[in-house]
Amino acid sequence: MMTPRPILSSLRRHKIAAFLIVLEIALAFAIVSNAVYMVIGRLQRIDLRSGIDERGLVLLRLATASKQNGSVASAQTDLATLRAIPGVESASAINTLPLSGSQWSLAYSLRPMRAFSDGVQVPVFFGGPGLLQTLGIRVIQGSAFQPSAYSDLSPKDVFKAFVNARQALITQAFAQRLWPHASAVGKVMYMGETPVLVVGVVSNIIQPYIGADAHDPANYYGVISPFRAGPDLNAWYALRCQPAACARVLKAGAAKLQAMHPTETLNAQESFTHMRQRYFRDDRSMAWLLVSTVIALLGVTAIGIVGLASFWVQQRTRQIGVRRALGARRIDILRYFQTENFLLATAGIALGCAAAIGINVWLMAHYAVPRLPVMYLPLGALLLWGLGQLAVLGPALRAARVAPTVAMRSA
Amino acid sequence: MLDMREIAKVYRTETIETHALRGFTLSVREGEFVAVTGPSGSGKTTFLTIAGLLEDFNSGEYILDGVNVHGMNDDQRSRLRNEKIGFVFQAFNLIPDLNVLDNVEVPLHYRRGIGAAERRKRAIGALERVGLSARMRHYPAELSGGQQQRAAIARALAGSPRLLLADEPTGNLDTAMARGVMELIEELHREGATVVMVTHDPDLAARAERNVHIVDGMATGILEEPRFRPSLRERTGTDVPHGGA
Ligand SMILES: Nc1ncnc2c1ncn2[C@@H]1O[C@H](COP(=O)(O)OP(=O)(O)OP(=O)(O)O)[C@@H](O)[C@H]1O
Ligand SMILES: [Mg+2]
Numbered sequence: 130m131m132t133p134r135p136i137l138s139s140l141r142r143h144k145i146a147a148f149l150i151v152l153e154i155a156l157a158f159a160i161v162s163n164a165v166y167m168v169i170g171r172l173q174r175i176d177l178r179s180g181i182d183e184r185g186l187v188l189l190r191l192a193t194a195s196k197q198n199g200s201v202a203s204a205q206t207d208l209a210t211l212r213a214i215p216g217v218e219s220a221s222a223i224n225t226l227p228l229s230g231s232q233w234s235l236a237y238s239l240r241p242m243r244a245f246s247d248g249v250q251v252p253v254f255f256g257g258p259g260l261l262q263t264l265g266i267r268v269i270q271g272s273a274f275q276p277s278a279y280s281d282l283s284p285k286d287v288f289k290a291f292v293n294a295r296q297a298l299i300t301q302a303f304a305q306r307l308w309p310h311a312s313a314v315g316k317v318m319y320m321g322e323t324p325v326l327v328v329g330v331v332s333n334i335i336q337p338y339i340g341a342d343a344h345d346p347a348n349y350y351g352v353i354s355p356f357r358a359g360p361d362l363n364a365w366y367a368l369r370c371q372p373a374a375c376a377r378v379l380k381a382g383a384a385k386l387q388a389m390h391p392t393e394t395l396n397a398q399e400s401f402t403h404m405r406q407r408y409f410r411d412d413r414s415m416a417w418l419l420v421s422t423v424i425a426l427l428g429v430t431a432i433g434i435v436g437l438a439s440f441w442v443q444q445r446t447r448q449i450g451v452r453r454a455l456g457a458r459r460i461d462i463l464r465y466f467q468t469e470n471f472l473l474a475t476a477g478i479a480l481g482c483a484a485a486i487g488i489n490v491w492l493m494a495h496y497a498v499p500r501l502p503v504m505y506l507p508l509g510a511l512l513l514w515g516l517g518q519l520a521v522l523g524p525a526l527r528a529a530r531v532a533p534t535v536a537m538r539s540a
Numbered sequence: 541m542l543d544m545r546e547i548a549k550v551y552r553t554e555t556i557e558t559h560a561l562r563g564f565t566l567s568v569r570e571g572e573f574v575a576v577t578g579p580s581g582s583g584k585t586t587f588l589t590i591a592g593l594l595e596d597f598n599s600g601e602y603i604l605d606g607v608n609v610h611g612m613n614d615d616q617r618s619r620l621r622n623e624k625i626g627f628v629f630q631a632f633n634l635i636p637d638l639n640v641l642d643n644v645e646v647p648l649h650y651r652r653g654i655g656a657a658e659r660r661k662r663a664i665g666a667l668e669r670v671g672l673s674a675r676m677r678h679y680p681a682e683l684s685g686g687q688q689q690r691a692a693i694a695r696a697l698a699g700s701p702r703l704l705l706a707d708e709p710t711g712n713l714d715t716a717m718a719r720g721v722m723e724l725i726e727e728l729h730r731e732g733a734t735v736v737m738v739t740h741d742p743d744l745a746a747r748a749e750r751n752v753h754i755v756d757g758m759a760t761g762i763l764e765e766p767r768f769r770p771s772l773r774e775r776t777g778t779d780v781p782h783g784g785a
Contacts, residue, residue: 135649139637448635454594455695456622456650458615533594533621536633537585537707 136469143441147473150437154477154513157430159484162509163492164419164426166501171416173343175409179227180300180333180349182265183401185218185372187379188226189386190397191360199361201281207386208259211366214381216374221263222357222364223256225337226401228408229365232337235291237352239307241322248319249347251303252336255282255356256364261331263369269301271314271329274355282356291320294354298329302349341497365397375400430513431520438466438524449528450535459529466525467518474517478510485509541703541734542568542591547600549586549757560586561757564600568703568736573729575748576738583757584738585707591736592625592705593617605702622650626696628706628725632688634680640667640691641676647699666694670724686717693724704728706737710744722747 140147189211191199204222211220225232236248254260258276261268274296282290297318304313304327317324333349340348358364366386370378383398399407442449449462457465489501549561560583568574578584589595590602593609602609605624609617634643644663648654654662667673670690680688689709696704709725710718722744729735737748745751752759 135638135642135645138639138642139635142637447633448637451629451633451635452646452650453618454592454621454627455647456618456699458618458650460615461618461650533618534589536627536629537589537592537594 133468133472136465136472140469140472146437146441150433150473151477151480153430153433154474154517155479155481155484157426158478158481158509158513159488160426161423161512162481162485162505163488163501164423165509165512166489166505167492167498168416168419168423170341170343170499171412171419174339174412175416177335177339177343177348178333179335179405180266181227181335181401182369183405185370185375186264186401187368187370187375187382188397188399188401188404189366189368189379189382189395190363191366191386191390192394192396199359200283201357201359204357204359204364204366207360207366207389210385210389211368211382214368214378214385216370216378217382218369218371219259219263220366220368221256221259222359223254223260223263223367224356224358224362224364225252225254226264226365226367226404227335227337228339228405229337230408235320235352237307237318237320237325239318241319241324249303249306249350251350251352252338253352253354254334255354255358256367257357260353263367264334265369266334267332268298269330269332270304270312271298271327273298273329278355279357280355282358282362284361287362290356291354292323294320294356295324295326296328296355297325298331298353299327300333300349300351301330302333302346303351304330306346306350342499367401427512427516431516434470434517434520435524438470438521439527442466442524442528445528446531447535447539449531450533450539453531453533454536462529462531463525466521466528470517470521470525471514474514478513481509481513482506541570541572541605542566542736543601543603544591545601547590547602548598549583549590549595550598559757561590561597564754564757564759566752566759568734570702571729571732571734573726573733573735573749574737574752575745575750576736576752576754577740577742577745578754582754584754586757587754588705588707588736588738591703592627593621618650622647622699624702626699626701626704628689628693628696628704628709630708630711632680632685632692632712634688634691634695636680639677639679640672640683640694643680643691644676644695644698647695651699662698662700663694666698667691669697670694684717685713686720689713689717689721690724693721693728697728702734704733704735706735708738708740710739710741718744 208220208222211217232252234250235253236242236245236250238248242248257279261273278296280290299313307313307318308316313327313330316327318327319325331353334351336348336351368378368382379398379400383395386395452462485501485506492498493500544564544566547561547564551558551560564587576584576587590597604620607620609620635646641663644666645659648659648662664673664676667676670693672687672690672694675683675687680691683691706725710721713721725735725737726747739745
């Protein structure tokens with residue numbers, strides 16, 4: 130068995146090459162641990178549960194914002210027509226949808242607020258009595274709104290209407306945020322100075338627009354208000370249908386809407402699944418970009434290790450032969466190079482830890498990247514140790530095959 | 541100590557077959573000092589590589605210190621080399637990246653059951669024996685050829701081998717340094733070492749107890765040189781070379 134000390138003293142005689150490979154490993158470690166963390170963050174976002182029943186949900190939207198025939202009344206006619214399409218189970222005109230990218234936010238607080246910033250910013254959903262069934266949201270505590278609670282919302286009187294809205298349903302996550310130790314049902318929260326009664330708690334709905342941290346419970350904060358919406362508020366027509374019928378329903382729905390509004394265009398016609406994919410497209414391409422960077426970087430590092438190890442094996446052919454002559458077994462030679470690589474990798478990882486944290490701090494400051502969990506450092510270390518051992522294996526095996534006669538023969 | 545009978549060694553390349561040894565028969569007794577001479581290409585080094593278990597032979601029988609080495613695998617041969625044989629090379633073959641002390645310790649790293657402290661103690665003992673303890677922190681490049689060869693001899697001794705094999709140990713040295721190294725080898729022999737030394741120098745060969753002449757891969761003209769008979773070995777009988785232990 131080779132102890133590390135003579136290997137270290139031998140490395141000290143090749144400082145520059147050793148330092149360069151340590152630097153390469155350090156850099157790879159620092160970048161890879163951050164990149165892997167970011168990839169996992171992206172993948173976790175892509176995998177987030179929306180909280181709604183995604184299968185069998187299709188969406189249509191008229192580009193009717195602030196047009197005359199975009200009122201709630203007009204929407205009711207449209208919805209009646211859409212509900213008549215075979216395969217449609219329910220339909221609702223909803224102001225915004227999870228993962229749609231644009232949201233209505235209001236600030237709520239436990240106390241009357243002087244400024245918007247005093248409260249928690251929460252997306253507000255509304256879509257008449259059909260919203261819960263159409264999106265597949267459950268009431269967990271309390272009850273849904275009474276039919277009499279609903280009113281129509283038009284672009285002209287949005288703020289007045291909200292000031293008069295005295296009831297809300299809130300998501301479980303938001304309920305927990307406001308009242309961590311008690312049931313939210315029957316409690317009062319404030320929207321500005323307006324008291325709002327929480328009549329029920331519903332299952333979580335993911336926000337229309339989610340932050341960088343996939344684990345943030347705020348991603349599931351939400352308030353449902355008792356309003357009906359129309360296309361003039363940019364509402365979506367959301368149709369719940371039998372999954373097998375969805376494609377046909379979407380087509381038929383689009384055709385019907387066009388027939389009813391020949392002068393308008395449709396600016397959305399897709400399934401929710403499709404919208405979800407669209408929402409995460411950037412995350413997906415970022416994940417791929419990072420994965421390719423990681424692979425390239427690991428590849429380059431591996432090539433560097435193979436190159437240096439091969440050079441050293443070749444340069445030390447004679448001393449390998451001498452060691453063999455003096456009694457080293459093949460496995461001892463193999464282990465020598467493996468140990469040497471392990472020491473270099475360890476130095477690189479130690480150096481890279483500092484760099485990894487530095488890169489993360491920089492990313493946190495400049496991009497919306499959360500703090501690197503400490504766990505990623507040992508994981509990155511394992512990865513680079515493994516890579517090093519794998520990369521050095523070829524040259525080390527070649528070294529182990531050097532014949533002991535080299536000691537006698539090569540002059 | 542060393543018993544070779546009818547050893548044949550053939551080197552095959554794509555175009556040529558070289559019969560480096562054929563019907564090679566030689567016995568070396570414990571404590572003996574044998575000089576091997578012969579023309580260039582006659583098979584002297586080949587004999588040493590086989591005697592030193594550095595490579596296998598094609599046919600014949602080789603018994604080293606009572607062990608028939610035929611059919612041993614690579615690990616067993618490495619082990620046997622490490623325990624029983626000390627090598628001295630013409631080109632010294634010290635490891636340039638290690639200082640003298642670390643060089644001398646190398647064979648002990650491959651020996652089971654020797655801790656760091658024991659390794660150090662033995663290495664220092666061997667260096668004292670060759671008169672190099674003052675230089676043990678030096679790197680090989682900082683030593684003269686004669687000093688390097690002394691360090692190499694210390695390395696060969698550190699593991700207390702039964703047999704010292706030297707291939708032209710003075711071949712790379714000038715006359716003065718060669719004399720010093722030769723005197724060291726003679727001294728080791730007087731203390732009981734079994735030495736087989738290949739040399740081109742008839743004067744050096746003459747200082748051994750016995751000369752073996754190799755021609756064309758065969759040991760011929762074995763002549764006893766009775767003028768040099770160390771009395772120490774006769775007295776102690778089973779004395780073996782040792783690394784100052
Ligand atoms: N690996 C090898 N492959 C092919 N032929 C070899 C090999 N090693 C040695 N030989 C041949 O075997 C023969 C004996 O070589 P060896 O090195 O034993 O001679 P030597 O007596 O030591 O010569 P010198 O005095 O020049 O060192 C030579 O003809 C040599 O060319
Ligand atoms: Mg030779």
